[in-house]
């Protein structure tokens with residue numbers, strides 16, 4: 001795939017980010033491509049949907065999975081107008097997306113009030129050191145669900 005094609009997809013993600021601002025969402029857009037075809041377009045819908053997880057990347061992953069009827073986006077690439085936050089980066093890994101192309105950096109996002117570097121820093125801390133008080137309780141009971149999973153013969157692994 002040549003650079004022009006990457007630039008064209010990225011420009012579409014940027015256009016989605018701009019449209020999102022006009023529509024009342026955050027300034028982030030993303031799209032997913034498979035085999036040279038655009039599978040899904042998405043933009044930030046946090047304020048529109050009252051959903052703190054509705055970042056552009058998560059939104060477009062949900063749409064692409066619905067469209068392709070799968071939870072595995074292997075073979076897909078994501079173009080996002082901004083470097084993914086920790087949640088979106090995790091979602092991209094869970095979705096098994098092949099390649100990430102991003103426009104703005106996380107430092108650019110921090111400059112306009114979207115500071116996910118704080119969350120990146122939190123991930124490195126032990127749970128008891130994080131800013132949200134975190135307690136570890138009922139491990140043995142919680143493990144019962146894992147034992148059921150391990151013993152289940154007909155599970156759908158992901």
Ligand SMILES: [Zn+2]
Pocket residue numbers: 055056057084085086087088089
């Ligand atoms: Zn995100």
